[in-house]
Amino acid sequence: MSKELVIAVRSLQEMQYAIARVSAAIGKGLERAPVEVALRHQNGKRTLDQNRKLWPMLTDVSRQVQWLVNGSMDHLPPEDWKDILTAGLDSEQRVAPGIDGGFVMLGKRTSKMRKAEFAQLIELIYAFGSNHGVQWSEPALAVYEQYREAT
Known part of the structure; x- marks a missing residue:
C-alpha cells in the first residue's frame, strides 16, 4: 500500500516547514523503497x-x-x-x-x-x-x- 504526503504551501514561512517535513518523509521512505516527489500548483481538487x-x-x-x-x-x-x-x-x-x-x-x-x-x-x-x-x-x-x- 502506498502512502501519500500532501502539504499545502501558501507562504514563504510555510515553505521552511514543508521542506523539513518532505525531507524527513523522503528519508523514512528511502529505507523501504525509492520515493517519488511531485510538486503541483494547488488549483485544487473540487470544492x-x-x-x-x-x-x-x-x-x-x-x-x-x-x-x-x-x-x-x-x-x-x-x-x-x-x-x-x-x-x-x-x-x-x-x-x-x-x-x-x-x-x-x-x-x-x-x-x-x-x-x-x-x-x-x-x-x-x-x-x-x-x-x-x-x-x-x-x-x-x-x-x-x-x-x-x-x-
Whole structure:
C-alpha cells in the first residue's frame, strides 16, 4: 500500500516547514523503497461547494429521467447517474470483465477531480437535464445560480 504526503504551501514561512517535513518523509521512505516527489500548483481538487451542487442535480435527474438498463427503462438512483454522467466527460470509456461474468465500467472519481473538470461535469449535467426535460428543483437552481456567478 502506498502512502501519500500532501502539504499545502501558501507562504514563504510555510515553505521552511514543508521542506523539513518532505525531507524527513523522503528519508523514512528511502529505507523501504525509492520515493517519488511531485510538486503541483494547488488549483485544487473540487470544492465542497461544487460537491453540494452535484447531489441536488443528480437527484433531479434520477427522479425525472428513465434510462435503459438491462433491456428496460428504469429510474436510476443518483449514484448510478453520477457514474453515467461522469463517464460522459471522456471520449473513451474503460470496461473490464466482471469476476463472475458481465462487464464493469471503470469510471472517474469526482473526489479526484480538479475544480475545472468538476465545473465541466456540472455543465454537462445541466445540458443533459435540459435535453431531457428535467425541471430543476429549488436546491439545484440555487446552487446553479451561485455557480454561474462564481465563474
